[in-house]
Amino acid sequence: MDNITSRHISRRSFAGLMGMSVISAAAFATLSGFRDAEKIAATHDYDVVIIGSGGAGTSAAAFAAQTGAKTICLEKLAWQGGSSSLALGTFYGSGTVQQKELGIEDTPEDLYNYFMKSGGQYVSAEMNRFMADHAGETIDWLREDLKVPFKDTIKGNGTDKVQRGHMCANAAIDALTAVRALADGNGAEFRFNCAAEALIKDESGRIVSVKTRTDKGVEIYNAKTVIVASGGFARNEQMIEQYCPDFEGVYTEVGVGLTGDGVRMGMDAGAAYYGNGGVNGILACQVDPGQSSLINKNTLWVNSQGERFANEAGESHFIFYTVAKYPDQHFYAIYDQDMVDALKDAQKGSFQHGLEMGIFAQGDTVEEAAAKLGIDASATQQAWDAYNAMAEAGEDTLFHKKAEMLSPHTKAPYYVLTMGVCTHGTFGGLQTNTDFQVLDNDGNVIPGLYSAGEVCCGTFIYQNYQAGGCGLNFSYTSGRFAGANAANEALA
Numbered sequence: 001m002d003n004i005t006s007r008h009i010s011r012r013s014f015a016g017l018m019g020m021s022v023i024s025a026a027a028f029a030t031l032s033g034f035r036d037a038e039k040i041a042a043t044h045d046y047d048v049v050i051i052g053s054g055g056a057g058t059s060a061a062a063f064a065a066q067t068g069a070k071t072i073c074l075e076k077l078a079w080q081g082g083s084s085s086l087a088l089g090t091f092y093g094s095g096t097v098q099q100k101e102l103g104i105e106d107t108p109e110d111l112y113n114y115f116m117k118s119g120g121q122y123v124s125a126e127m128n129r130f131m132a133d134h135a136g137e138t139i140d141w142l143r144e145d146l147k148v149p150f151k152d153t154i155k156g157n158g159t160d161k162v163q164r165g166h167m168c169a170n171a172a173i174d175a176l177t178a179v180r181a182l183a184d185g186n187g188a189e190f191r192f193n194c195a196a197e198a199l200i201k202d203e204s205g206r207i208v209s210v211k212t213r214t215d216k217g218v219e220i221y222n223a224k225t226v227i228v229a230s231g232g233f234a235r236n237e238q239m240i241e242q243y244c245p246d247f248e249g250v251y252t253e254v255g256v257g258l259t260g261d262g263v264r265m266g267m268d269a270g271a272a273y274y275g276n277g278g279v280n281g282i283l284a285c286q287v288d289p290g291q292s293s294l295i296n297k298n299t300l301w302v303n304s305q306g307e308r309f310a311n312e313a314g315e316s317h318f319i320f321y322t323v324a325k326y327p328d329q330h331f332y333a334i335y336d337q338d339m340v341d342a343l344k345d346a347q348k349g350s351f352q353h354g355l356e357m358g359i360f361a362q363g364d365t366v367e368e369a370a371a372k373l374g375i376d377a378s379a380t381q382q383a384w385d386a387y388n389a390m391a392e393a394g395e396d397t398l399f400h401k402k403a404e405m406l407s408p409h410t411k412a413p414y415y416v417l418t419m420g421v422c423t424h425g426t427f428g429g430l431q432t433n434t435d436f437q438v439l440d441n442d443g444n445v446i447p448g449l450y451s452a453g454e455v456c457c458g459t460f461i462y463q464n465y466q467a468g469g470c471g472l473n474f475s476y477t478s479g480r481f482a483g484a485n486a487a488n489e490a491l492a
Contacts, residue, residue, distance in 0.1 A: 041217035046070050047490040048483070049210050049223035051196045051262055054082015054255075055172070055472065056453025057229035058179045059479025060486070064227075065186035067487035073188060074212060074221065076195035081257045082231050083425055083454060084176050084475055088290075089168030090157070091175075091476070092469030093135030096166065097144055098154060104163045108132045114160055119462025122276065127459040130434040131474060138477045139166050146178040158467035159315055165469045172472060179476070194219070196261065199226060199269040199449070207269060207448035224490035225448050227482050228438070232426035232454040233260025234279065243428050247279045250324050252423040253289060262455040266430040269449065272441045275428020275458035280465050281320035283331075284422040286359055287350040291316070294343075294350060295419055298407050300334045300387040306370065306379025308387065311399035317465040324421045332375060333417045334366055334384055336409035351417075359418040369416040380416070425471055428458035436482035448489075452482035 047069035050057045057073050058080070064071040075081055094111040112120075112132035120128035142148040149169035157165040168174040183190075193214060200209035200220075210221045233239040234252040239260045241248050267273060285292035297313040303326060310319050323331050343351055354360035363369030367381035390396050391406040430451045431439045438449040438456070453475040460474055 038218050041214070041219050043220045043222060044072070045222045046072050047224050048072075048227065048486050049074065049221045049225075050227045050229055050483075051210065051265075052082060052228070052230035052453070052455070053080045053190060053192075054229065054231055054453060054475065055084030055176055055179070056231075056455075056475040056479035056482070057082070057227070058084075058176060058183055059476045060227050060229055060450075060452050060483030061188035061190070062179055062183035062186055063480050063483030064487040064490075065183060065188035067484055067491070069487035069490050071188045071483075071487070072221065073183070073190045074194045074196055074210070075190065075192045076261070077257045078193050080176065080180065080190075080192075081255050082475075083254055083258065084172050084472065086253075086255055087172035087424075087472050088468075089170065089172035089174060089472070090155070090469035091135070091139050091142070091166045091168075091473045092158070092164050092467050093137075093139045093166065093473055094132070094162075094164055095136040096139045098139070098150065098166060099136075099163070102154060102163070104154065106162055106164065108136060110162070111135070111164065114158060114162070115466060118159065118466040119464055120466075122462045123274075124459040126434050131460055131470075131477060134477050134481070135473045138473055138480065141480070142175050142178065142476070146182060148175050148178045157315070157469065159318075165467065175476065196230070196265065199228075199265050201269060205270075205447060207446060223448070225450060225486040227436075227450040227452060227486050228262040228266055228430065228455055229452045229479060229482070230262030230455050231255070231258040232429065232457075233263055234258050234423045234426050236260040239263070240279075240426070243273070243275055244277050244279050244426060246277055247281070247324055247423060250279070250281065250329060250421055250423050251284070253284075254424060258425075258454075262451070263429045266438060266449070266451065266455075270440045270446055271438045271449070272431040272443075273428065273458075274431035274456075275426075276463045278427035278461065278463035278465075279423045280425035280427065280471055281317065281324060281421050281423045283316050283320060283323070283419060285350075285354070285417070285419050286357065287354045292350065292419075293347055294333070294354075294417060296333060296335070296339065298405055299339065299409060300384055301331050301419070302334070302375070302380050302383050303331055304328055304375045306376035306381075306383055308383045308398065311396070311401045313401050313405040314399075315467075317468065320421050321464055329420055331419050332370070332373065332380070333419055334380070334409070335415040335417060337411045337413055339409060340415065354417060361416050362413050363416075364413055366414045366416065369414050373416055373418060375416070384414075425454055427461040427463070427465075429454070430456040431459060432456045435485050436478055437485070450482045450486045452478035
């Protein structure tokens with residue numbers, strides 16, 4: 001095939017070379033990622049093309065193929081990626097079979113009311129209603145239909161503590177593995193090491209193709225509909241600075257592929273951005289990945305001024321938002337020797353590593369240990385003495401921590417442990433309606449373009465996370481519906 005110079009090729013000749021219907025050469029030339037004189041190594045034709053192979057993309061592939069559409073899921077990494085492959089595996093939803101089995105009284109209406117008092121009033125009420133109505137369905141689909149193993153208990157991890165957190169038996173990979181098997185069984189194809197670079201429109205403004213880069217060079221995937229499910233942008237420092245400036249510089253543990261490619265491609269194609277500057281975050285410690293088991297909620301936590309700042313047993317996401325806005329993005333946990341002695345072997349290894357790194361410090365008093373880390377030593381000692389006094393009395397008069405979570409710690413030596421925060425996702429991206437069609441800045445549907453998962457979760461989640469498991473459920477729920485809707489349009 002001859003070299004193609006996108007700025008100079010005519011619409012007619014381009015359509016003939018690419019095997020597409022009518023392509024706007026002007027639109028083609030303005031999309032990012034195209035270079036003059038690039039050769040097209042191959043073209044492919046599908047009903048539905050999906051970008052991203054996480055929970056959202058894989059669910060979309062399963063439902064699109066089940067609907068009868070010729071479907072392919074493109075992944076830029078060499079393996080199945082996305083946050084869904086790394087998440088702990090909590091799905092937040094109501095009205096489920098498991099809730100009924102456990103005698104938990106809860107309804108989608110109750111869940112909607114919770115969403116609306118937890119930031120839903122600031123984003124899309126329609127999307128929050130949609131998720132309240134369908135999140136439980138997704139859990140039932142996974143647990144009852146696909147036989148994904150779930151733990152026997154359901155946790156209450158929202159601020160109202162209703163038991164809605166349905167937990168995969170091992171981790172979120174349980175769900176991803178089952179849905180991938182369903183997608184494969186339905187005939188969906190997956191291609192790895194295939195990085196999407198741009199969306200291509202025809203003259204009418206419809207998305208008709210995806211430009212990718214592979215080891216063969218540039219390849220074009222023609223499609224009747226396209227679903228962007230490529231995840232968030234926590235690993236894109238420039239996008240964090242632009243869209244989530246309150247969390248600039250916060251360490252992230254999300255998958256290496258979450259660099260905002262889908263948001264960029266969608267916006268290049270005219271999509272509106274919808275978000276309020278929020279991120280999903282957890283409490284962390286340098287000695288362990290994820291939320292370290294050394295982050296003990298039964299003891300005192302202070303900031304660098306030596307001040308107790310929260311109920312340590314409270315919702316960790318909200319503590320994250322406080323700590324992430326501190327100049328040093330740190331907080332400190334106090335241990336006595338009894339707490340150290342009670343650690344399990346793996347924890348003791350991490351604890352010793354922290355001492356060797358110099359981020360944990362030991363002293364005959366809390367004041368001495370705090371001074372070694374450069375935090376306000378006198379204030380830390382005072383906070384420790386006050387905390388132990390409340391623990392002895394069985395009442396937290398400052399932050400109302402439950403009595404069973406209060407324990408006095410009085411055995412020297414004492415230890416001050418440096419803790420921090422890290423992000424596990426971003427809340428913002430492409431704007432969609434509840435059919436998961438992508439919208440432009442005027443609120444109009446961009447024909448042929450759908451989205452699912454973290455890349456479009458800004459309509460559902462405000463700055464602060466409602467509860468652990470909302471984001472994971474949004475990925476699978478939006479993927480289910482985006483896949484079916486895109487396939488129905490492609491086959492119409």
